[in-house]
Amino acid sequence: MIVPPLFSPIAPAIHPRHAELDQRTARWAESHRIGSDDLRRRLVQHEIGSFAARVMPHGREEVVGLMADFVLWLFGVDDGCCEEGDLGRRPGELAGTLHRLLRVAQNPEAPLLLDDPMAGGLRDLRTRVDRYGTAGQAARWVGHLREYFFSVVWEASHRSAGTVPSLSDYTLMRLYDGATTVVFPLLEMAQGYELQPYERDYRAVRAAEEMASFVITWDNDILSDHKERAGHGYFLNVLRVLEAGGLTPQEAMTTAIAQRDRVLVAFARLADHLSVVGSPQMRQYMQGLCHFIRGSQDWGVSSIRYTTPEDPAKLPSGFTDTPTDGSAEPLGIDAVSWWWDVVPAAPAQAGRRVAPRPGEGSLVGTV
Incomplete structure (x- = not known):
């Protein structure tokens, strides 16, 4: 199925050291023996260093490298344990494995999984998170890792039963x-x-964070659909969910693209607003979310992980400035309908703040 050019109002960018980052991440994967030999050979060809370089085009090189190594590690977990491994069909055992890894992330000094390469890689990642981040950032990183582990166990429960969740779920x-x-x-x-x-x-x-996550993952589902359908066994993405709801494959593709377009339009408006009413750090954060979205898109249409040159996927080579759906109405998906409650109807005025500083009793500016 042909994927048309996707809407993207965000300019592309890439870190100037992207080639070196690719090479360094490949060496890191080999030194820590991430995944099986076959999986590792595949992963190091996916230009994951370039992915991180697109997401953090102006970032500190050491942290861009940390991001690249972490993403490769995540693919080792997702591909090796969840999608391609037997654990991906045994949610109870998968939960136990992931909780032990989570303990390594929480307490890298704990004498757990000392001979496990994935745990060894995670210990190295946590050490670098502590080196380059604050205590609060390290705590949030571990907390979000817990969310990821919890959700892939949920996915494994569907894989084990061969079921397809509702669109909201x-x-x-x-x-x-x-x-x-x-x-x-x-x-x-x-x-x-x-x-x-x-x-x-x-x-x-x-809301802005969740919108960014929605667009990134919907794009991933759309761009990886050919790869997943060509594989063997259970696969799950938004196109399959929509088809399970009665749509044809082409209708599902059109619908998924319209959904991500509508969310991306809302995200752009909200991110612009928060950049005006927030602190300088807020503006940096919104810019970071934008780079994350566009970097994922540029990597998705170019990496052999999704272009699958041995059986070429029909992916676009560029993007469009025009959304297929620019409606300001909520999508009608219960889990995320609240996003539109905080999207401003009009551009923000400069000088307004997004929230009270500690000790202030009321909002100076609200959306």
Whole structure:
């Protein structure tokens, strides 16, 4: 099935050291023996260093490298344990394995899984998170890793039963099993700032984060559909969910693209608003989310992980400035309908703040 050019209002960018980052991540995967030999050979060809370089085009090189190694590690878990491994069909055993890994992330000094390469790689990642991030950022990274682990166990329960979730359940699961939230603290680390709690806890910021996750994972589902259908066994993405609801494959593709377009339009408006009414750190964070979205798109249409040159996927080579659906109405998916409650109807005025600083009694500006 042909994937048409996708809507993207965000400019592309890439870190100038992307080639070196690719090579360094390949060496890291080999030194830590991430995944099976066959899986590792495949992963190091996917230009994951370039993916991180697109997501953090202006970031500190050490943190961009951390991001690249972490994403490769995540693919080792997702491909090796969940999608291709037997554990991916045994949710109870998978939960136990992931909880032991989570303990390694929480307490890398704990004498657990000392001979396990994935645990060894995770210990190295946690050490670098502590080196380049604050204690709060490290805690959020571990907390988001817990969300990711919890969601892939949920996915494994569907894989074991051969069932397809409802669209609302799938949307909720996909906000976390794409591991997008685990990247959010790294966006801050790469630029050397930390979003303050009075802004981080603001409802509109959470909406912007979830919208970014939605667009990134919907794009991933659309661009990986050919690869997944050509594989063997159970697969799950939004196109399959929509087809299970009665749509033809082409109708499902059209619908999924319209959904991500509508969310991306809303995200762009909300991110612009928060950039005006927020702190300088808020503006950096919104820029980071934008780079995350566009970097995922550029990598998705170019990496052999999805282009599958041995059986070429019909992916677009570029993007369009025009959404197929620019409606300001909610999607009608229960799990995320609240997003539109915080999307401003009009552009923000400069000088307004998004939330009170500690000790202030009321909002100076609200959305």
